[in-house]
Amino acid sequence: MHLVIVGNGIAGITAARHVRKLDASARITVVSDESDHPYSRTALMYLYMGDLQFAHTKLYEDGFWTKNRIDLVRDRVLAVDASAKTLTLRDAQPMSYDKLLIATGSVPRFAGWPGQELKGVQGFYDLQDLDRMETDTAGVRHAVVVGGGLIGVELAEMLHTRGIGVTLLVRSAWYLPAALPEEEGMMVNEHIRACGIDLRLETELAEVLPDSSGCVHAVTTSRGDTVEAQWVGIAIGVAPNVAFLKGSGIETDRGVLVDEHFQTNLPDIYAAGDCAQHRTPPPGRRPIEPLWYAGRVHGATAAFGLCGQPRAYAPGVFFNSAKFFDLEWQVYGDLNTTLAADERTLYWQHPTEDKAIRLNYTVADSARNVSSLTAVNVMGIRYRHDVCTHWIEHGTDIETVLQNLGAANFDPEFTAQHEADLVAQYNRQAGRTLTLERTRGRIRSLLALSR
């Protein structure tokens, strides 16, 4: 079998590695026009900031790919001919395949603003974007970043380390409203401001204004303000990168439409990662999941299908994490930013530091008489993945969770722990007298207990 994978991102590469594990004889070719070797897209910001060099972000040493017989080809796929099972490439001769995996990721979204084509206005997604940003921000005094998502704050931090002033335009009243409840969002707002960023909430980009040489010179906002800036970063989100599939017979909507095995409408063609769109997503999941973690599970699941041992997509309990400047964030489970009717929330926030813990749980149901934990959200505190997902998956009662909460803490040794404060708060709110079993490192026994 000759498997061709278009895209050497996390989805494509996880698939390649899993196909190699499942099928020692398969011929695997990965085509990408971004870089010779796969690297961590999530680490792009560290290249600009000078924390890392490109070589540091490569997922494996270069020899890994030859050793595992995964051919990496640097080229661009211009079109897919599904009936002839060939790909048209930009530089090389057409390439034929037996099976095809499309893992082409995303492209940055632009909203059609006047002036968005000017020099100095760009999105931020790949190494070519980084290249452009490096050139175009040299000597820049002030920049505007548009977007209240994870890439927006990364752009702000990047520019800030170069001594460039940043105005950050965010449409909503707090940062990342799709994922963060108001309290946490406010904490992020304040943190970003304390880091020296001019954060303007409930403000959108209206127009980008040119100078005499066609470069960006200022922007105007929906509030009628004008901000002088020599560079504008657009980070309002991404869209699946599927335009090159037009006319190939592969069904697309916003992304490539796939079933639970990541198979497209054609039997030998699969799609995974940012560019895939589920026809029927699993409960609690969105049809398009532009996330590193999702891309990894997509790639692995697709590999099983490609090797003729299909498995249904089972991503498990949702999780995500990020860092806003110096503030870490982790979430486990489906965190509703507005609570469902039968849901309650327990929220504790440190009086002076940027730290918070939130536990969401259901109101006790009559059948089992438990208040099941549904989501955990922590700011400035690290929690254990396996413990949190175990509790959520098993609908563990909130009081059991609280009593054992010490076991979920993953902060470095000697770090002050705040689980007792959370329990005390619960006791006050619920009129209970729970005590915290403080132990960390007893997860194993704990898991055995509640299983």
Added chain:
Amino acid sequence: MTTAPFRLSADRPAFDQVPNYDPSLSLTGNPAYHPSTAQKVALVFVGIGALACLVGWASGSGFGGALLATVVIGFGGGGMAYAWLTYGQGHAGIQNHGIMFSAQQARGHVGWLWGILLTGLYVLVYWFPQYLTGLIAVFDPISNALGYPEGSRQWVMYGSFYSLAVGTMGVRAFLKYRHIRYQKIRTVSVVFFQLVFGYSLPYLFVLLDQPELYLHYFWPLDYDGLWPDTFGWMPMAALIFGAAMIFIGTPVLTYFFGKRWYCSWVCGCGGLAETAGDPYRHLSDKSQRAWKIERWMIHGVLAFIILTTLMLWANAQWGVLGPIATGFKKWYVFFIGLMFAGVIGVGFYPVFGSRVWCRFGCPMAAILGLQQRFFSRFRITTNGGQCISCGNCSTYCEMGIDVRWYAQRGQNIVRASCVGCGVCSAVCPRGVLSLENGPRDGRIGAPQNNLIGDLDIL
């Protein structure tokens, strides 16, 4: 407004190399470096300290302690002030920004120069102290107070510089990692052991007409600690303490805490690496090849010192080995004790990173490492599937461990060489790593995670 994706055409430009600044050309061009006026003033103080050294060296006089005071205030005061201005302000958090553009920290020309200068100084201190007479004279007030004889006063100078470096750069490390209590306590510990056990106590013993004793070094790092001739002149109490630490203290502590109790909390070599060496920790080689060389070399040195010690005892007992035993001794002292541990170990910081000796040479690290790998309760736990493969942990591991290799598999990290400095955990932007002591079963291999276990995802 329509929401249209932007660049969908086939026109993605060719990309060859990330336009990383060439550090060797960027003495002032580091785009992430914007020193404030106050920082520049602090740097001037450091410069004055360096100037005082030069003046002493050239003039051959310490000017009755005036230069010593200038050196301490310049290096110590200026250095600490600079660290405070750099890391002590604003939000606490990891600040490795610009390191890869730095001509000093990214093996640029300043780094190379610095490495050559340091190595040269070490060579002079060890073998040609007569060329350093002036610099040694700067420390005369201390040597005089201790009654140190001419001819070995270079060790007072060396010890003082060493301690000044650990103290000043210890403050820097403390401030840089001030948001992590593990790092603060560990830094205080390692600085304390250098300043008290490595500097003050040995000189106090000298003042009391006792032999200079380093109570925080044990055989085989303190290679002659168990040699027959040491038994001739060492106080019995010190010998008993040393032997108890080697045969009882070390294994017990390592069983409970891993080798970190020594390598990154107590040891003087480790102390210098964790403080003065912190700016260079990312320079260690992470390749598989380096790992291979490391395992051969470090265990080779261990075998060498064990063999040498046994031969010396056999010789002392039965007089059978004569020149072979003393030959082993001579070569060990020269190649390992002086060249490797002394000169290369520190002189190459700016080129090969701060733990070259600890990683490739130290026989103590080899023993502790074997214990850590096979008998300890210590491990670095990976937090399920949260790793984004960014590479920060591997890059900033001073021991050249490819931490990410384990983290992106969701696997615990149990490696002989890990000194438990905790920096991988500190630099991880996703909270993936935590140093832990825990039950021994299930220590090695993947942690329990339903998602990862079920699909074999990572």
